[in-house]
Structures are given as structure tokens and as C-alpha cells.
Amino acid sequence: MSASDLTSESPSFDITSASHQLHRAPFEGRALKSGFLTGLTWIMAVLASVPLFSVIYMLLIEGGSRLDWEAITALPPSAFEMGGGFGNAIIGTLIMVGIATLISVPIGLFAAIYLAILDPDSKLAQTARFLAKVLTGFPSILAGVFVYAAMVVTMKSYSALAGGVALAVLMLPTIVLAAEQAMTTVPKKMKDAAFGMGCTRAQVIWQVVLPTGMPGILTGVMLAVAGAAGESAPLLFTALFSNYFLSSLTEPTASLSILIFNFSGMPYDNQIELAWAASLVLVLIVLVLNITARFIGRQKF
Amino acid sequence: MNAIAETAAVEAAPTTTFGNTVMDCQVQKIFYGDFLAVRDSHLPIEKNKIIGFIGPSGCGKSTVLRSLNRMNDLIPVFRFEGKVTYHGQDIYDKKVDPVVVRRYIGMVFQQPNPFSMSIYDNVAFGLRLNRFKGNMDERVEKALNGAALWNEVKDKLKNSGLSLSGGQQQRLCIARAIATEPDVLLMDEPCSALDPIATRKVEELMLELKENYTIAIVTHNMQQAMRVADTTAFMGVDISQGSRTGYLVEMGATQRIFEDPQEELTRKYVRGEFS
Numbered sequence: 001m002s003a004s005d006l007t008s009e010s011p012s013f014d015i016t017s018a019s020h021q022l023h024r025a026p027f028e029g030r031a032l033k034s035g036f037l038t039g040l041t042w043i044m045a046v047l048a049s050v051p052l053f054s055v056i057y058m059l060l061i062e063g064g065s066r067l068d069w070e071a072i073t074a075l076p077p078s079a080f081e082m083g084g085g086f087g088n089a090i091i092g093t094l095i096m097v098g099i100a101t102l103i104s105v106p107i108g109l110f111a112a113i114y115l116a117i118l119d120p121d122s123k124l125a126q127t128a129r130f131l132a133k134v135l136t137g138f139p140s141i142l143a144g145v146f147v148y149a150a151m152v153v154t155m156k157s158y159s160a161l162a163g164g165v166a167l168a169v170l171m172l173p174t175i176v177l178a179a180e181q182a183m184t185t186v187p188k189k190m191k192d193a194a195f196g197m198g199c200t201r202a203q204v205i206w207q208v209v210l211p212t213g214m215p216g217i218l219t220g221v222m223l224a225v226a227g228a229a230g231e232s233a234p235l236l237f238t239a240l241f242s243n244y245f246l247s248s249l250t251e252p253t254a255s256l257s258i259l260i261f262n263f264s265g266m267p268y269d270n271q272i273e274l275a276w277a278a279s280l281v282l283v284l285i286v287l288v289l290n291i292t293a294r295f296i297g298r299q300k301f
Numbered sequence: 302m303n304a305i306a307e308t309a310a311v312e313a314a315p316t317t318t319f320g321n322t323v324m325d326c327q328v329q330k331i332f333y334g335d336f337l338a339v340r341d342s343h344l345p346i347e348k349n350k351i352i353g354f355i356g357p358s359g360c361g362k363s364t365v366l367r368s369l370n371r372m373n374d375l376i377p378v379f380r381f382e383g384k385v386t387y388h389g390q391d392i393y394d395k396k397v398d399p400v401v402v403r404r405y406i407g408m409v410f411q412q413p414n415p416f417s418m419s420i421y422d423n424v425a426f427g428l429r430l431n432r433f434k435g436n437m438d439e440r441v442e443k444a445l446n447g448a449a450l451w452n453e454v455k456d457k458l459k460n461s462g463l464s465l466s467g468g469q470q471q472r473l474c475i476a477r478a479i480a481t482e483p484d485v486l487l488m489d490e491p492c493s494a495l496d497p498i499a500t501r502k503v504e505e506l507m508l509e510l511k512e513n514y515t516i517a518i519v520t521h522n523m524q525q526a527m528r529v530a531d532t533t534a535f536m537g538v539d540i541s542q543g544s545r546t547g548y549l550v551e552m553g554a555t556q557r558i559f560e561d562p563q564e565e566l567t568r569k570y571v572r573g574e575f576s
Contacts, residue, residue, distance in 0.1 A: 187414070189410060189412050189414035190414055190416055190417070192372070192375075192410060192414065193410065193414040193415075193416065193474070193477075194416070195372065195375060195403065196370070196372060196403055196407065196408035196410070196478075197403065197404070197407070197426060197427045197430060197477070197478075197481075198400050198401065198402075198403035198404030198427070198430065198431075199400070199430060200400050203430065207426075207430075208416055211417070211418070212416070212417045
């Protein structure tokens with residue numbers, strides 16, 4: 001039986017025996033529709049990145065021109081003063097994000113271990129998971145008000161400590177959920193192997209689950225840090241602002257985001273330029289932290 | 302069916318009187334929740350021999366194997382009634398720590414499961430766990446040699462264990478298991494995810510390993526049991542009570558089980574009449 005016999009005997013397929021046409025038909029209905037939809041996704045992708053790139057462009061143009069050593073080390077200028085910088089705000093932001101990280105990472109990590117491994121299906125775990133998800137959408141200003149009531153009022157002063165705690169409240173759910181996700185994706189067979197070697201549950205967690213899930217955990221931490229570094233609303237109620245360098249964790253503290261907020265609304269060119277430069281520095285800080293975390297947490301094996 | 306089941310459990314015991322028994326597994330009942338998974342099976346395991354567990358799907362051979370190092374304790378609804386003695390001690394005794402049991406009775410799983418670490422760290426894992434103080438490099442090399450993997454990986458010990466092929470990964474898992482020199486090695490269908498060449502390598506390895514270890518292997522593959530096992534235990538499924546309960550039908554020297562089985566059910570199974 002030859003090939004032509006086969007085709008002529010299968011009438012259900014409209015493969016015309018004579019032509020065996022394999023060429024593209026670019027103006028056929030399906031091809032046009034496919035082309036149109038592909039084009040549409042391209043356009044949407046470009047549109048989605050327009051805000052990001054225009055912001056970065058503006059930051060580089062406007063902020064880059066003013067970014068120098070004085071800007072990142074000096075204290076903020078007063079109304080008609082020229083020059084000056086935002087060194088205290090950089091330090092304040094770094095310190096408060098640092099405090100927030102020190103508080104939220106241990107709590108978040110242990111909570112995630114509980115949710116992912118110790119008792120994933122318990123009532124407590126289900127409730128905590130639900131609440132963490134609710135908290136990810138928590139209005140950040142309310143975190144500020146909450147910490148204002150809990151710490152600023154009781155300690156009778158705005159402080160870096162209160163600012164750090166407010167940021168920690170906002171970072172916590174992101175860290176918990178990302179770390180839980182990272183740990184649950186560690187294959188069960190790897191945990192079985194560790195148990196089979198004679199690991200205790202703690203050893204399985206510390207020696208196998210955490211190292212294997214580390215890239216995902218660090219990604220979550222970095223997302224949370226990046227978000228916290230840019231927050232201004234919670235700091236308004238907790239850290240307030242200061243025109244001086246930080247000397248104690250229990251006094252009002254400057255931060256980049258509040259400085260940007262304050263300066264960008266002022267009618268003085270010097271302050272507005274500094275606000276641009278501070279914005280650029282804020283983006284750079286987040287970028288550097290991000291790259292560092294990726295470098296430390298990259299999947300080695 | 303039920304009649305066969307009842308006689309089997311009674312007869313299996315007297316036919317298996319061995320002198321040099323490392324482990325002695327006497328299952329009365331194994332439950333998962335309310336489900337009776339395995340009942341009435343007596344399986345003595347002899348030193349420096351390979352015992353093969355064969356039988357149809359769902360007969361509980363993996364369940365029994367995992368009961369031998371208390372891996373099943375990780376399943377919350379698991380319940381074991383009976384006794385498993387290891388050098389005379391019941392490993393299900395309340396005073397026994399399952400974590401310690403698993404350090405003496407190692408396990409190789411169905412799917413190769415190296416840790417996401419370097420080849421070296423994979424093998425050294427158990428040694429570090431046991432706070433081994435001697436020459437680590439030497440022991441890692443010895444274990445990899447023992448698993449017939451050294452020549453293939455000696456130049457890339459720093460590479461990921463996950464970068465190896467499936468067969469190499471399984472031999473890495475064997476190396477990891479034997480690095481701590483456990484007494485007994487449990488293997489749960491160790492070749493089911495491997496191609497024929499890798500399977501042959503692992504089988505040859507098992508035959509070498511039994512010089513120093515005692516091995517219990519679950520296999521779906523009767524030819525594999527014939528090739529490697531000294532003793533074969535055939536387990537069947539009893540469906541007479543309305544659920545599927547596994548039990549030991551017959552156990553004995555591999556050749557006898559395959560050539561001259563005493564039970565009709567065994568005869569049918571080894572002839573390939575059901576699976």
C-alpha cells in the first residue's frame with residue numbers, strides 16, 4: 001500500500017491528496033487572530049513598563065544632577081539655605097528598616113516553620129495563615145496609628161524604635177507567607193531522606209528545609225524590606241522627622257521617605273532638588289539590597 | 302482465599318527458623334486510621350542476606366518495610382501492633398527513640414532523593430549528623446566507592462548532587478545511606494525510577510553490599526527478586542473482609558519460592574497469572 005492509497009482512503013481528513021500544502025497561510029482567520037493577540041500582549045507589556053521606566057528616567061535626570069557627596073552626608077538645609085543634604089535620613093531609614101528586619105525575620109521565620117512543617121492543618125495554622133493574608137493588605141497608615149498608640153503614647157516620644165516596630169508589622173505577613181511558600185515547596189522526598197538518615201525534626205528543618213528553601217525565603221525578606229524602605233505613612237506617626245543625626249533610638253528620627261514628602265512640597269528649588277536626589281538614593285538602596293540578597297541566596301546546588 | 306490466608310500465617314512461622322537473625326518482624330496488625338493494612342506476618346531478617354519482599358500492589362510490602370525503621374511513625378494515623386526486634390530489642394518499645402533506630406537502620410527510597418547540596422556534603426551528611434570526628438574525606442571516598450560511584454564523581458565532588466543522572470543519584474543515595482555504616486539497609490523499590498543499565502548497576506551493588514550489610518528490598522519486579530534476593534517473602538492481599546489487607550503468604554529461600562512454592566497463591570503470582 002502506497003502513501004497515496006492511504007490519503008485517498010481517509011476521507012474524514014481534508015488533506016487533499018494532490019497538494020500536500022505545508023506552507024504558511026498568513027491571512028487565514030486563525031493566523032490573523034493569533035497575530036493580533038500576540039501583538040496585543042506585546043503592547044500591554046510595553047504599556048505596563050512605561051510608568052516604571054519613566055520614573056527611573058526622571059529620577060536619574062532630576063536626582064542624578066544633585067547627587068553628590070554633600071547630598072548624602074550633610075544635614076537638611078533650612079528654608080532659604082543653599083546646599084545641604086539628607087545624610088541623617090539615609091541613616092534613619094537604614095536603622096529603622098534594620099530594626100524592622102531584626103524583629104520581623106525571626107518571628108516570621110518561626111511562624112512560617114510552624115505553618116509549613118510543624119502543624120500545617122491545625123486550626124491555629126489556618127487562622128494565622130488567613131490573618132497573615134489579611135495583613136498583607138493592611139493599610140500602612142493604620143500600622144502607624146497602632147504603634148503610635150502602643151509605643152509613642154506610652155514612651156511619650158516619637159522614636160526610631162517605634163518606627164522600626166511599625167515597619168515590622170508591615171513586613172511580617174510578607175515574610176511569613178513567602179517563607180511558608182518556600183518551605184512547602186521543598187520536596188517531601190528530601191524531608192523523607194533526612195528523616196530516614198535519623199534526623200530529628202529540628203535537624204530536618206535546620207539542615208535540609210531551611211537551606212533548600214533559602215532563596216525563596218530571602219526573596220520574601222527582600223520584598224518586605226523594599227516595601228518597608230519606601231513606606232512613609234507609618235513613620236509619620238512613629239518616627240516623625242528630625243533635622244539632626246540620630247543619637248538615640250528613642251528620639252524622633254529622620255527617614256528618606258518622610259524627607260521626600262516634606263521637601264517635595266516646599267516652594268524652594270534647593271529642597272525640591274534634594275527630594276529628587278533622595279528618591280534616587282532610596283531606589284538605589286532597595287536595588288543594592290535586592291542584588292545582595294540574590295547573590296547570597298542564589299541556589300548553589 | 303481466606304483459608305489460604307489463615308494457613309499461611311500459621312505455616313510461615315515454623316518454616317523460617319534461622320540462626321543468625323538481625324531483625325525479627327512480627328506484625329500482628331498495622332493500621333492507617335481504621336484501615337487494617339497488614340496483618341499476621343512474621344518476617345525474620347538474616348544477617349548478610351538480602352530479603353526480597355514481593356507481591357501485588359497494595360499488599361503492604363512497603364508498609365512492612367517502613368515499619369522496620371519506624372519511618373511510618375511520620376504518618377500520624379499509623380498504628381503498629383506487634384513487635385519488631387533488632388538485636389533482641391523491640392524497636393516499638395516506649396523507651397526507644399525512633400530517630401536513633403533510623404541511624405542504625407538506613408533507608409533508600411523509591412525516588413532518588415539527594416539533598417540540594419554538593420555530592421560530598423550529601424555523603425557527609427549522616428556523618429556530620431552523628432558528629433563523626435575521624436577523617437571525613439576518607440569516609441566519603443569509601444562510601445562512594447562502596448556505592449560504585451567514586452570513579453564517576455571523584456573530579457566533581459563540589460558539584461550538586463542533583464546534577465547527576467537518575468541512576469547516579471540513586472547510587473549517591475546509597476552512598477549517603479552506607480556512609481554511616483548502618484547495620485541494616487532498607488530499600489523501597491530502589492530501581493523503579495531507573496533505566497535497565499542503572500538498575501543492573503544497583504543490583505550488582507546490592508550483591509557486593511551484603512558482604513557487610515543486611516538488606517531488605519521491596520520490589521515489583523520478580524526477576525529482580527530472583528537475581529538479588531537470598532530469601533523471598535511473598536505477600537498477598539486478603540479482600541475477604543471487605544477491605545484490602547496485606548499478609549505474608551509464604552517466605553523461604555528465593556529459589557524455592559519461585560520453583561516450588563507451597564501455596565497456590567504464590568504459584569499463581571510467580572507464574573505471572575496476576576499482579
